Amino acid sequence: MLRKVIVFPKVKAKPSSLWFPRCRTQAMSAYAMLALAVLIGASSATAQTINTFAGNGIATYSGDGGLAGSSSLNRPRGVAFDASGNMYIADYLNHRIRKVSVTTQTITTVAGNGTAGFAGDGGAAVNAQLNQPEDVVVDASGTLYIADSSNHRIRKVTSGGIISTFAGTGSFGFNGDNMAATSAQLNRPTSIAIDASGNLYIADASNHRVRKVTNGIITTIAGNGAQGYSGNGGLATSATLRFPLGVAVDGAGNLYIADAGNHVIRKVTVPSNIISTVAGNAVGAGTDKGSFSGDGGFATSAGLNTPQDVVLDIAGNLYIADTANYRIRKVSSGGTITTLAGTGSDGYSGDGGLAVNATFNLPWEVTMDAGGNLLVGDMLNNRIRRIVGAGSAGVSVGTVTGGDGGGGGGTISNNIYYLPHLALGGGWQTTITYVNYSPQTVTCETFFFSDSGGPLAVAFGGAAASSRTDTLGAGRSIHTESTANLSAPETRGWARVGCTGPIKASLLFRFYQGAPTGEASVNATTTPATTFVTFADQNTGVAYANPSTQTATVTFTAISSSGITLGSKSLTLAAGAHGANNMGPFLGISSFRGSIRITSTVAIVSLSLNAEAFPVFSSLPPGELDGSAALTYYFPHLALGGGWQTTLTFINYSSGTVTCTTTFYADSGAPLLVPFGGAAASTRADTLAPGTSIHTESTANLSAPEVRGWARAVCSGPIKASLLFRFYQGGPKGEASVNAMTTPTTKFVTFSDQNTGIAYANSSGQTAEITFTAVSSTGAKLATKSLPVLPGEHGAVNVGPFLGVSSFKGSIQIVSSVPIVSLSLNAEAFPVVSSLPPGDLAGSTGLF
Numbered sequence: 001m002l003r004k005v006i007v008f009p010k011v012k013a014k015p016s017s018l019w020f021p022r023c024r025t026q027a028m029s030a031y032a033m034l035a036l037a038v039l040i041g042a043s044s045a046t047a048q049t050i051n052t053f054a055g056n057g058i059a060t061y062s063g064d065g066g067l068a069g070s071s072s073l074n075r076p077r078g079v080a081f082d083a084s085g086n087m088y089i090a091d092y093l094n095h096r097i098r099k100v101s102v103t104t105q106t107i108t109t110v111a112g113n114g115t116a117g118f119a120g121d122g123g124a125a126v127n128a129q130l131n132q133p134e135d136v137v138v139d140a141s142g143t144l145y146i147a148d149s150s151n152h153r154i155r156k157v158t159s160g161g162i163i164s165t166f167a168g169t170g171s172f173g174f175n176g177d178n179m180a181a182t183s184a185q186l187n188r189p190t191s192i193a194i195d196a197s198g199n200l201y202i203a204d205a206s207n208h209r210v211r212k213v214t215n216g217i218i219t220t221i222a223g224n225g226a227q228g229y230s231g232n233g234g235l236a237t238s239a240t241l242r243f244p245l246g247v248a249v250d251g252a253g254n255l256y257i258a259d260a261g262n263h264v265i266r267k268v269t270v271p272s273n274i275i276s277t278v279a280g281n282a283v284g285a286g287t288d289k290g291s292f293s294g295d296g297g298f299a300t301s302a303g304l305n306t307p308q309d310v311v312l313d314i315a316g317n318l319y320i321a322d323t324a325n326y327r328i329r330k331v332s333s334g335g336t337i338t339t340l341a342g343t344g345s346d347g348y349s350g351d352g353g354l355a356v357n358a359t360f361n362l363p364w365e366v367t368m369d370a371g372g373n374l375l376v377g378d379m380l381n382n383r384i385r386r387i388v389g390a391g392s393a394g395v396s397v398g399t400v401t402g403g404d405g406g407g408g409g410g411t412i413s414n415n416i417y418y419l420p421h422l423a424l425g426g427g428w429q430t431t432i433t434y435v436n437y438s439p440q441t442v443t444c445e446t447f448f449f450s451d452s453g454g455p456l457a458v459a460f461g462g463a464a465a466s467s468r469t470d471t472l473g474a475g476r477s478i479h480t481e482s483t484a485n486l487s488a489p490e491t492r493g494w495a496r497v498g499c500t501g502p503i504k505a506s507l508l509f510r511f512y513q514g515a516p517t518g519e520a521s522v523n524a525t526t527t528p529a530t531t532f533v534t535f536a537d538q539n540t541g542v543a544y545a546n547p548s549t550q551t552a553t554v555t556f557t558a559i560s561s562s563g564i565t566l567g568s569k570s571l572t573l574a575a576g577a578h579g580a581n582n583m584g585p586f587l588g589i590s591s592f593r594g595s596i597r598i599t600s601t602v603a604i605v606s607l608s609l610n611a612e613a614f615p616v617f618s619s620l621p622p623g624e625l626d627g628s629a630a631l632t633y634y635f636p637h638l639a640l641g642g643g644w645q646t647t648l649t650f651i652n653y654s655s656g657t658v659t660c661t662t663t664f665y666a667d668s669g670a671p672l673l674v675p676f677g678g679a680a681a682s683t684r685a686d687t688l689a690p691g692t693s694i695h696t697e698s699t700a701n702l703s704a705p706e707v708r709g710w711a712r713a714v715c716s717g718p719i720k721a722s723l724l725f726r727f728y729q730g731g732p733k734g735e736a737s738v739n740a741m742t743t744p745t746t747k748f749v750t751f752s753d754q755n756t757g758i759a760y761a762n763s764s765g766q767t768a769e770i771t772f773t774a775v776s777s778t779g780a781k782l783a784t785k786s787l788p789v790l791p792g793e794h795g796a797v798n799v800g801p802f803l804g805v806s807s808f809k810g811s812i813q814i815v816s817s818v819p820i821v822s823l824s825l826n827a828e829a830f831p832v833v834s835s836l837p838p839g840d841l842a843g844s845t846g847l848f
Helices: 583-587 799-803
Strands: 049-054 076-081 087-091 096-100 107-111 133-138 144-148 153-157 163-167 189-194 200-204 209-214 217-222 244-249 255-259 264-269 274-279 307-312 318-322 327-331 337-341 363-368 374-378 383-388 415-424 428-435 442-449 467-472 477-481 491-499 504-513 515-523 529-537 541-545 552-560 565-573 578-582 593-610 618-620 631-640 644-651 658-666 683-688 693-697 707-715 720-729 731-739 745-753 757-761 768-776 781-789 794-798 809-826 834-836
Touching (some): 049 087, 087 374, 107 144, 144 189, 144 200, 153 189, 163 200, 255 307, 318 374, 415 504, 415 593, 504 745, 515 731, 529 720, 565 583, 578 583, 631 757, 644 683, 683 693, 707 794, 745 799, 781 799, 794 799
Parallel strands (some): 076 133, 244 307, 631 644
Antiparallel strands (some): 049 383, 076 087, 144 153, 200 209, 374 383, 415 491, 428 477, 428 504, 541 578, 552 565, 552 593, 768 809
16 A cells, blocks of 8 residues: 655745935836836636546556546556547556547556566567556657656557567666667656657656657756756756656757656756756755745745646646645746645545645646646546646647646747836836737736735736736737826836737836826837846936846946946846846946946846936837847937937947948938037948947927938947937927837837827838738727838828727737838827837738
């Protein structure tokens, strides 16, 4: 009789105060200036129910030919599916592999004669001997692989039912890397997975390694053979593991490991083969007892207890058999952990009800079927349980199996969006905007985090919640304002969004002093980075968040416009943590103008807030750096006079001198004379030594008629180029910043209402046919109009008058026959304004 215990196989420094040094009547958080938020609609979790799929709870062998629910299993562990949806069960102490027909729900034996031992290779699998099979997986051709754990082998069963040894000599130990897998020694292989290319991964548990078999040759892909918990951030083969009991592979080929003896889930990223921890805080690492904590927070801060297995769904959500916690945990694609099923008490109850109210008795294995249902090997209950609607439906890219944490779980979503800052209350309102420009429905999960990385409850209409789910049909969009009390104390944090498809995600934050006095828009970040550069003076605010699983050391360096380093300071940013600083107070600099360079030891996300004319302000993502030798930068719009002033910013962040020649063009494409200090000119040349910068305002008469156009800068090396335009009515009333474009393109999408302005310029040598389409938030196409734009020409339209739409809120799609450049101006609260580049679309995705 098995005991009810887990048996392992044997043989920060906080940022300083963030208040802007403003006049006494100004009572706002300087950091609030960084009120950058990106949240998504109201929380709408679906309730998952649980039932028994196979096994009557009696630990014996019976039932072949009858219904799976009436059969007897004996300590079932691994579960897998084939391409047709038939289920395979590793019936551990019956020493068999059982099959449940997808059409009849009847159960049969497909491998093993029930006698523990090793025999039968070359013959019928049903006559062979197995010895405590722990896992099973099926490849695309229908070949079955078995982790025959106490035989220290991987067995293979062809679609014709013939069994053979695929890996392992049968003698436990370790040898054989870079040779035939059948000549290698394994030591209690407990889990197997197959990737889209047909490579087989083996949790070689008592060797503290994960092995990989490619074309019959075995290698080690993770673990150096020593027991321990080390190596995050380095090569997986140099890391230490402790009894890795479960493995899974996503559609991109990344490997996930249930590192049971360290109470964490590890990830090996391809092609770099760098290992990291994606779930678990490693409390109890190196011992047989973990912990339970962290629901609703960052997964890497949560406590796990001997996780035996892991699987993914098609949307990139991770599911963990948190075995000694008697729970199934879920890590969303946004990185938040929750309990999906199990109360934490051992037992058998809950069938027909909510999964979170059920009890398990050592849930050992997890897998996902093509319908998004999660199957659990509830070992000491001698059942296979099914959690209905647990995950996103769909078979993983390139594979057909569900396996023991292997193969069929799904692929990590590539559609991850980061919102580096949130600000609600204290005068701040945050608006999140998602536009689904694709032809398919997209579901997005958004998780909000506080400065510490814990869950942050925010209000968007209904009750405050730390997460929300939004399902957007083709063409649909949301533009959702926070409803936190503006006069309440300010709340800050950041957000991460995981979507099943590409969207245009952006953030708008607005500051109120009775009426709106400033706003800023910024596109969501899709790629964390380790180096950022932004224009700065002593009032500039910088926000940052660490979406990685490792602690970051972040260094901020102030550089004058002449390239002199004025001050530098570092801080420690824990995994999931967030912060913001005003550069002058943070670095102890009373006055400067130049740039801030931000470097981090791990990839983070960041944005900056320009506050030269506060309460008028604007924001920029301070990244978008490029290491190529020479670049062309496009400014899709210029506005001078008529109340408008344009500021040009160039920062040379490279180690060499860079010369930029900037040419200004009128609407017609002819040279445009622009005054920046001296006499008006249609070109200007700027030579920037390493670290130097310019932040040059136009000096056109503000009361003169408005002049519009666009510009192109050709530089001998990479720079950070951006544009700021400010509107005056006596004093400054609104401003908008936008990074220069480096790549003209043929399609754009942006949030829009009838007041939105769109600027465009044809930077190519061919005539462009540009089509503008207004789309409501429900996805209805309201109006469309095309116009020809000759080479070099520029234009700008207000959406409502141009398309004859008197009132709407949704998005604008812009499609051009040749690559162009474009930006949009949000004017909902004019004269308060903000701007966005409306591109940033996944190039392979068509508009709906």
